[in-house]
Amino acid sequence: MGKLTVRALRAVLVVVLAGTVFVQAGMVWALATKPVDGSLPLTPLRVITILGMVSVQVAVVCVWRLLAMVRRGTVFSHAAFRYVDGVIGAIVAASLVWFSVTAVNAPGQREDPGVTVIMAGIGLAILGVALLVLVMRTLLVQAVARDVEAAQLRAELDEVI
Numbered sequence: 001m002g003k004l005t006v007r008a009l010r011a012v013l014v015v016v017l018a019g020t021v022f023v024q025a026g027m028v029w030a031l032a033t034k035p036v037d038g039s040l041p042l043t044p045l046r047v048i049t050i051l052g053m054v055s056v057q058v059a060v061v062c063v064w065r066l067l068a069m070v071r072r073g074t075v076f077s078h079a080a081f082r083y084v085d086g087v088i089g090a091i092v093a094a095s096l097v098w099f100s101v102t103a104v105n106a107p108g109q110r111e112d113p114g115v116t117v118i119m120a121g122i123g124l125a126i127l128g129v130a131l132l133v134l135v136m137r138t139l140l141v142q143a144v145a146r147d148v149e150a151a152q153l154r155a156e157l158d159e160v161i
Contacts, residue, residue, distance in 0.1 A: 088133050
């Protein structure tokens with residue numbers, strides 16, 4: 001992976017992380033201050049938003065760590081599985097958060113249930129991304145096994161020579 005690609009991805013990750021922290025700070029501020037109209041500061045959508053931002057932040061940190069491993073050339077190791085599993089877990093959590101948003105929004109869509117169906121479809125698409133990353137994890141497992149096998153063959157060849 002080229003340096004420009006890594007720098008561009010890191011820039012995107014920094015912007016996403018800063019954005020999620022900004023949104024979380026706004027939500028915490030909204031929860032901490034008493035509204036003027038007397039409504040409850042703790043609404044389901046605020047809690048869901050905070051949880052959604054946490055799942056995005058977990059994914060960003062895991063991708064950052066994987067990028068560091070790519071730059072060092074150590075991504076084909078067992079240590080990478082922890083971060084890939086973190087990304088998968090964050091994506092599954094994001095889909096559950098999205099399904100929660102769909103459930104909270106559904107009663108207001110009684111006259112137009114198509115919106116709820118579309119939102120549920122988006123949740124399924126998010127789960128599909130998690131399955132795609134799971135498939136890529138399987139490919140990483142195979143690559144690590146091949147790397148270990150190649151190292152063993154090199155060691156045997158060195159002994160022969």
